[in-house]
Structure formats: C-alpha cells, structure tokens
Amino acid sequence: MGVRGLQGFVGSTCPHICTVVNFKELAEHHRSKYPGCTPTIVVDAMCCLRYWYTPDSWICGGQWREYFSALRDFVKTFTAVGIKLIFFFDGMVEQDKRDEWVKRRLKNNREISRIFHYIKSHKEQPGRNMFFIPSGLAVFTRFALKTLGQETLCSLQEADYEVASYGLQHNCLGILGEDTDYLIYDTCPYFSISELCLESLDTIMLCREKLCESLGLCVADLPLLACLLGNDIIPEGMFESFRYKCLSSYTSVKENFDKKGNIILAVSDHISKVLHLYQGEKKLEELLPLGPNKALFYKGMASYLLPGQKSPWFFQKPKNVITLDKQVISMSSDPESRQEVPMCTDPESRQEAPMCTDPESRQEVSMCTDPESRQEVPMCTDPESRQEVPMCTGPESRQEVLMWTDSESRQEIIMYTGHESKQEVPVCTDPISKQEDSMCTHPEINQKLPIATDPEFKLICTNPEIKQEDPANMGLEIKQQVTMVSDTEILKVARAHHVQAESYLVYNIMSSGEIECSNTLEDELDQALPSQAFIYRPIRQRVYSLLLENCQDVASTCPAVKEWFVYPGNPLRHPDLVRPLQMTVPGGTPSLRILWLNQEPEIQVRRLDTLLACFNLASSREELQAVESPFQALCCLLIYLFVQVDTLCLEDLHAFIAQALCLQGKSTSQLVNLQEADSMSMTSGEDTSCPPGPGS
Template identity: 65%
Template sequence: MGVRGLQGFVGSTCPHICTVVNLRELAQCHRSKHPGSPPTIVVDAMCCLRYWYTPESWVCGGQWREYYSALQNFIHPFTEAGIRLVFFFDGMVEQDKRNEWVKRRQKNSKEISRIFNYIKSRGEQPGRHMFFIPPGLAVFTRLALKALGQEAHCSLQEADYEVATWGLQDGCLGVLGEDTDYLIYNTCPYLSIRELCLDTLDTVMLCREQLCKSLRLHVADLPLLACLLGNDIIPEGMFESFRYKCLSSYTSVRENLDRRGNTILAVADHIARVLHLQQGEKRLEEMLPLGPNTALFYKGVASYLLPGQTSPWFFKKPKTIINLNDQLVFLSSDPESKQEITMDTDPKIKLEATMCTDPEFKQVNFSSHPEIKQEMTMVSDSEILKVAKAQHVQGDSYLVYNVMSSGEIECSNTLEDELDQALPSQAFTYRPVRQRVYALLLWDSSDRESLGNELGPAVKEWFVYAGNPLKHPDLVRPLPVRIAGGTPSLKTLWLSQEPSIHARRFDVLLACFNLSSMREDLQAVEGPLKALCCLLIYLFVQVDTLGLEDLHALISQALCLQGKSTAQLMDLQLDRIDSRAVQLGSLFVRGLTTLVFVNSACSFPFDVNDFMPWNVFDGKLFHQKYLQCEKGHSVEALLEHDRFRMTQFQNLQSVIVKACLKENRHIQSWQHWRTHHTGGHGQPQRNQGPGSRQYRHDQ
C-alpha cells in the first residue's frame, strides 16, 4: 500500500519525477557497461497480481488456463530482451502491520458483500470496477512462475523490504511494482507495473531524487516523511493534529491541489524549514509530538533502512553492537555527530528489538542493553527448521515454515456469501486437515504416542469468515494423525532416501485427509487424478449440503478441461451467474491450496502439477457444468459424449461414493432437498446450519 496519498500526489503535483523508459534499452546499456552481468528486474509480485490477471471472468473461481497463458505472455518479452526477472511474494504478515492487514480484510468483506448482492439481483458478473482476485491467486502464481522456469521467492516478512534489498544488487535495473514505499526505500529505480506496455517494454520510472528536489528534502529524509504521513506501520490518525498544524502554518497552499496534496507539501516544508535547522541540536522527539508512540515511530523510520544504510535522524549513543536474529545493529558513540543505526548482514531479516527509554537522554532509542526479542520457534530441531526455511524462501512450500517458526498463519478473503451459509466457510471446511498437519509439524515422537485427542501448542489462525471481527486469532490445536505403524518423524519423512519412503509420505498425506481406509482404492486411480479424488472425497464427507449434482459438475469440468484449448475456454459463454456456484467454485479452489499445504508438509508425495488449477479447474467451465446439472442434463451430456471420459467419470465417482459411504455419508441428489425446500432457480435451500460435519469455533 505504501505511503497514504503519495501516489496521487506524484501524479498530480510532481509529474516531472515520472520518466518513460524502455527496458530493452536499459538492458542493452547495462550489458555494454557490464559484460557478463545479466540485467535484472526484481518484481514485487503481490503488487502485480491484479495487473497479471487479465481474463474477463474472475467471479467463478478463476480462469486458470487463461491466467497461465497470461503469465507466459508477460515473461516472454523480458526473456527475448535478455532481462532476468526475480519475483518476490509475501511470506508472512509482520506484527506491526497486522492491524493494517485486518482493516484491508474488513474492507474486502464489504466489497464481497456488494459482489454477491450484484450477482443475486442481476444474475451476472459485476464489471471490472468491482474486480476481486480469485482465491489462492498468490500461491498459484508463485507455483506457475516456477513451472515456467522463473526465479520466485517467498519472503520471511512482508516482501517489500526484501524486494528493496534485492534492488541494491549490481545489475538490478529497477523494482517493478505499484507501491510508493519504493519511492521511500533508498534502492534501485522504481518502475510502474501499471504503466508497463509489454509490446514495447516501455514503462514509467519514478525518480526519488527528483521527488526530494521538489520537496526540498534529502533522500535520507523520506522515511521520516513517510511515517509522518502514515503508512502500514504508523496509523493514519497518529499524527493527524501535527499534519493539521503544518497545513495551518503552510504559506504556499495550492488551490489546484486537494487537502491531501497540500498536506504532503506542508509536512515536507516543515521538515525542510524547521526540522533541518534543529537537526543535531535537538532530539527527534523534542521536535515532534511523539508522546507514547515514540518507540513505534522510531521503528517505523528504521523499517526503511536497508542493509548497510544509516539514518541521520537518530541521536548518538555509546557504541554497542547487538546481534538480532543474524542481523547486526551498530550504535555509534561519536559525540560530535548524530546517532546512526546501520543495518547489516542478513538482508532477509529486519530489525527486531524493543526500543527502551534511556533516562540519561530522556529519549526513546536503542540503549546499550535493549530488551531483545529472542527468536522463539515452535520447533526446536534446527536441522528440520533449516530445511523448512529453505523450501519457504525458494517458494516450494506453503505455510509450513510459518507454522513451524511462529505458529501463526493467515488466509485472506474468499468469495463467500455471508448472508447464505448453506455452504460452510473454507476456513472451517479445511480446518481438520490443517489441525492434523499441525500435529505432524509440531508434535515430537512422545506427543504422537500420547492418547489425548488435542494436545500440543495451539496455532494462531487469522482466517476471514462471516462473523469473525479479526480482533484476535482463532487458537487451533493439533489433531492426532492416525497411521498404521505410527507416524514417521519429520527427519524420516523429509530427509530419508529409502526407496519405501515415498509410500510412507503418501500414507501420511492420506491420514491428514482422514482417508487412510481408502488407500487401495485411491492407488487404483490414475496418477494425475489421484490428488483431485482425495480432495473431492474429503470435501463431500466434510460438507453435508453438497449434492450429487455438485459432484457431477466438479468431476465433469475437470475431465473436460483436459481436451479444451485456452481459446475454447475464453470463448465459453454462460447463461447466467449463480451465487451458490460462485461460492462452491471458491471453496474447491481453497481446497487446492490446502492440498499444496499438506503436500508440502508430507514432502511432496504428489506431483504438484497434478493438482494445479490450470490442470484441474476452470471457473467458467465449472459454472457451465453446474448450470447444466440444474437443468437436468445427463452425465453423458456433461462429458460431451466422450466415451473415455465416461469411463474416467465412473471410476472416480465409484471411489468417491464408496469412501463417503464408509463415513456414513450418503451423497443425495438435489431432488432430495427440492422435495422439502425449494430455492431460487431450482437450487436447494438447506436449513442444515453451516453444512460442515466438524464446524468448530476454537477461540
């Protein structure tokens, strides 16, 4: 998100800091000066998702084959130009930014309510102005880029810091994204994804030096300006009265600017005209109304300092060197110069210290003996933790390292109708699976041999669902993983090279989905469909309100997808959009992300490509099959009268129905509910609570 109001301000007031550049020419220039050093662009992938997702349909769960093609089209011109791309994805939400994360999720929930109101009143997808990214877009984009041979990393904190740090490397032409924080970080040039033309590789470069010249500031002042204006760490209201005073005393107010623009000019003027004069003579908290927010403010300013960089806004202290989580913080003691904080060593970890009040200086700073927050992890085995961390950073796993290191995970909004909870939220549907994975990752061997049903430390889940105010995480405890012969240790599961270990990994994955009794039947399912079959069994056992037609729609779209080209999928036209089908499509895709999580934890018994959505799900195709089921089309018609697909369909349905019967779950036709409750468009209205067999709300 960056600095509030800065993007609009730059466009309206400082257009001269925006220069059109050609990335091919920049790359050629770099190669001529540095032969043998490939020109590189580091990409903030989280900023780019909505620009990459170009398919017209987005509400049905995602047009994944089209999206995969769009990513190929994005990469191609850079490859032709000899430009190396390095992608970064958010790997976690920092505690300082949790409140901001919650605000965005709450805002998204309101947007989703409007989307469902629109669908139910008009029977069609809203326009792009209401666009909401399909579920799992970030994790599947990362895996798609890796499948396409690209370098994609998952960050150990929010990605912007690691992106900016990477930008300091030789050969980096710029940061590609859409976040004004890249104007604040003192890194390589900031390139706009919004203005990028793929045909020509022209885009807009935003120059922080020119911004500083316009505001009469130094580059080292930009972190101070960002925190005074408000960003993801500093709440907007914290300095509202200070900004008002700056604006009241500002003599160069421009009539053609809105209040936000004039406020930015006024605060910058105060820094240049007042604070610069007192710099070195007074401490920052004597010049600003920091009050009880002093520690947070200092931390906000320090958060923009990249490895090896300093800030002139920190007062000097006796020299101390502190090692914080593999990162050195140098506190110098020269009495004739200002205090500097230098960040060095590991670029992937930011400052993590509690700032303490020093009574000698009556200021909040990094004292000689700060209270250091020790890096506490949920798992004590350093070897296993190292493997999990490496897979996380390389972008190969999903959520595993978060659980093992901090015991905290989050999941953003899903297209779920809070006014119609006949289908349960994905947060509850897949919770039992997550609980078993928590046991796998967090329990040691003695825990696993215990007889209790819910043991071990709770994992903090920040999941969005109807009625959750997100004031606190749900505390979710592990569930035992039942496997014949006992659950193997993570060292065995992850590191063993024994020929038999692959079968054990598959056994553990089945146990996480509570499908151990179906092992033989699932082994008979052909390879690429095995993962899909596991997910469908789990989903239909777990959710009582799913009918036979739902199963037919999900299986038939997956089988028909194999024979469709991207162009054919793009040309699909839907008679109308059904709100329940929208929610079911999203629920299924969240199941695929759950498969990524479980597969990662079990050391990849499934080939990841087998259950990537571009191979097993297309939103429009599923919607088409769902509407055909409503109209009573035969299975033959759903499968487009293809005999081979009919055989595949019968085999899959047979395994799924058999597994459900073992759990005393009878999948009934929608006709069963129509006899009792008739809903709009002939679809079932089921008064069966949340629809999930294990709906639990662990606080």
C-alpha cells in the first residue's frame, strides 16, 4: 500500500524530509530517554525481501544457505547494538484492496513475460535491474527468521496498519520498510530499508513533521491528503478532476517540479487554505466532490486511524447513544444535516471508522473490522459497484438489519440486532438460486441470523460474541464471525498459529474460505509445463477437506474455497471456486482436534498417514519409511511431481536428487562461487532446501 506519487515527490521535491541517521546512536538516545526499555524496530518484512536477497544468479531461485547467511548477518548487526527486531508479514488481502492486488499481479505478469523474453533472446539471465523475487521466498523467510530466534508475526488485516499500530503502542524506536503510508500514519519514526548501510547502520529517516511543514499541513491532515491523491483503497482516478482543479487555481506552480509534485503541492494548498477555513463549520462531503464515492472515501480516511486516534475531519463525540443488546450505536442527532456519523471501534483492533447516511444519496457506511474473522461489514449503496445495503432502524422495535452483498459471488449476509422484539427478520435470498438458509441463532435473544448464500459457496455461521463498549470511546462493536468452520477452539488454534507465522493460509481457509497465491516465475508461452496452481491443486483440495471437517461426510455438500491464484491466462476477474477432495486415510480421516491437540505418541503415525494421503501416496508408505527422515519429504514431492507432470524427464529427476545429495556439507562461500551446469535449463535453485524456481 502506498500514496500515489508521494515517494517521488519526497525524493525530488522535498529532499530535506529525508535525514541521515544512525541506528546505534538512536538506540543509545532511546535507552537514555526510556530507561529499562529495549529499543525495538518493527520491520515490514515484505518490503525487505529485495534487500535481503542479494545473489547475482537469482533467476533460478535457490541459494538458500547464502540467503540464510544474509539474514543471520542482518539480525546479528542489530542485536550487537542492543536493538530488538519484530518482523511483520502480510497474512491476508483485505477485500477493499483486492482490486489493487489484482492490478499489481497483472503488472507482475508483464514483468515476468519480459524476463522470459530476455532469457530466450540473450540465452542468459537478466541483470539485477529486472530482478523478481524468487517464488516462495516470503514463506521461507518466516521460518528462517524463527530459526534465528526472531519474533515473527503474520497480520490478520492490512500488514502496514498492524506495523504502524505495533510501533505506536509499544513505543518503538521506529519502522523499517519502504512504504509511503508510514509517512501518513501518526506513529513512530519511519526508516528506509533501501537506504540502509548494514556495516555502519546508517539509513534515511523520512520525517512526517517536516513533510507537513513543507506542505503547510498538520499530521492529522495527512490521511485526507493521501485519499485525495489516491492509495490502495481510493482509486487514483476518483479525484483526478478535483486535483487538476486544485492545480489550475494553484498560484505557486514551480516549473522545475514535475507534474505529480505540483499536484501534491496544489492539493495540500487547497486543504490548508480552503478546507481548513470551513473545518468544523461544514461537513467534509460538502467541501469535496465525493458523490457516490462518499462511503469509500470515509473508509479510506478511517483506515489510517490507529488505536486511540481520532480525526478532526470526523465528528468526534456522539450526541445520542442507543444501546441494543450489549451494543452501543452512537449517532449524530442533528436533524438539519440529516446525516448520521457514528464511529465504530473494535477493542482488539482499536480501529475507528465512520458511518455516514444521506437520504438523498441513499448511501450508508459503517466499517467495523473483526480482527478474528477479518470480515468487514459495510452498510452502503454504491451505484458503481452495484452493492445494495439497506438499513432499517425502528425506534419502537429497536431493531436493525444490516446486509452485505457480494456482487461477484451473489452472496448476501443479513445480521439482525434486536432489543426487545422477538420478531424474525425475513431471510434474504439469492435472486438466481432462490435459496433460503437460516443457519445461526443468537444465544441470548433467540433470534435467527439468516444467511442467504450462493449454493456454490455456503457459509457456516458461529454465534456472535458481543461486548459492551464505552460510549465515550465511540461505539458500535459487533463481533459477528462468519466462518467456514464452527469449532471455535480449533479456530483459535489456527488463528494463533497464523499470527505467530507458524502456518500459512490455513486460518484464511478456515475463517473466510478464501486464499490467494501471488506470481511465480512461469513462462506463459510455455504450454508444455503446467502452472504450479494446477499441479498442486489436488493437494490443496485434500487439505481443504481436512480443514473443513464437515466435508468429510460423503452426504454433506462441501463448500467451495475461493482461490485467487495467478497463472497464465487468468485475468483474475473472479476467484476460482475449488471444492475439497476427499482422501483415504488408514483408520479414517482424523479430526483437527486429534492432529493438532493430541500429543500422544501414536498420533504421530496418524499425522504421517494423513500427510501421505494429501499427496495420494498412502500405498508408498513402507518404501518412504525406508528413506532417511530428511529426504522423506523430498521423495513425496518428487513422486507427486512426476505423476502430475508428464513432461518432466529422467534428467530433471537427477538434477533434483543431485542437489539434495551432492551439496550437503558445502559451506556458504563454496555455494556462492558454485557455477551452474546449465542455469537456463534448471527448474530450481542451487541448494538442497531452496525455494522453488521458475515453473516448479
């Protein structure tokens, strides 16, 4: 995530915002200012992969021990000066960011096509200027850092929000990354990973206070600026005409600045001289051409508010409070404005979001994110997205109906909240399937929470956990968790493993039934080698049946998992709906409670049987057990690959086995200087436990 044009603006137009600092000196100052507090840097690990992966021969992936050595040196250097590192990794893609995620994946596809064109044209790998992160590097990096004893966390929402929140809440020394959003968040200092000299521990600090001085703004104005310029929530084209209107009336256009630089200066000037003039007197939507995009705009603004923070551009205190079933709905009671702006705060994520309703535009929005289910429940109508979100509030029955509609999957969810009434809210049906389904009952009010879904994608709804929120802190908190798995204990275990970066994608499957896989180095013109998305799909399908335990009953209808996998020819307009595939395990498929929570020695045998069943290799159990333990997983993978891909030949098998057997015992320096026999024909890296390479 980042603000359009801000990185270039800072580098070319306002270089004084960037200050050379030394981490050792900063740590010493931090210790003197906060005695007994260890200086801590929050590392946005996804921004650092390019910095850590330095091998010149990158096209085939691999160089695992060389990469691990670089990570070890990185950690040691900071540890030596008494600095603690906390590493954050992306754990999911928020629905509001899906379009931007797709756009970047398609852009990456074009970059990968140019890489393969270069290889075919020049018969050599391209230079670092065309560098693309080897497949699977982020996942491998998590486990490498854990091996080095580092605290490694995986996000349950947008990673940069969690990084900024952690830095603020724990009084950290700063954030190390490469994302202009860290200039927008009102959090601890932001340092550039690309400018870091590890030997001296010098880098560049980007100062948001100096940025504000240059733009004539205050820190609280930066989220507004970011949304008007465009970010991952607000499309760049949404305010394009507004920006050019600001530019046309801006009197201080400087010829030596680039166009984007002048636009940033012009929009900032408009905020400071026009919007500030009416701040507190007029509502923001009266000052900006929001139109049908009002809901999206407020959501973009709210996404920058960290725990405990408020925005001067939102109404801050509720004038009236209505309490419904341990819920607090705070509303503006101004009859003149005909506008309601409650702030929604989740006590775990502590994120505040506005709700705005306008009878004329029929647009309502209330963004409340549950950090466990990661589901955002908006109430809005956007004529462009075709999302209909009716909301009915009755003072007599004190009931409210919230509906969220997914225009892609035709999925509709109604959540009912009532105070005294026992009335059942009508079920909303899919207009195509005409199917009705009521699956969840509130334990306290005996009220059905109906869910109408596309039959291709049924959901299982768990009971809502509703807590009291202090009206002074703004309040509507509905922890309504709609998940694919109803066992709350197992969900908590999966969530804990996810947060601690001990598993990958498992919690996303169990909670939302939706996963994604980014770009891999695959040649879209090579029809002989199938994409890894298809090669490993049968394994994923068997894993789905294991995670979604209700699918293990033959009579049950298995829900489909939404897969956003990048592969040649996939435009990513819709996810692939992939159904679980039943597997055969000796003695029956064990439950997740047995596999995860039972520590009896005999369970290890059942875990092995389940693993082999995922690869469909139950019949090869005896042969695999005869192989030394470190190579059993390799054998499973090779057998599976050669069954799935008929274009692999004996030489490919020899190459895989040679890497596993012949490179053992070689030092990192020996491996660095090792020459590939034929680097352009290799399908994986140079080391025994390397991340997969192109097409693998």
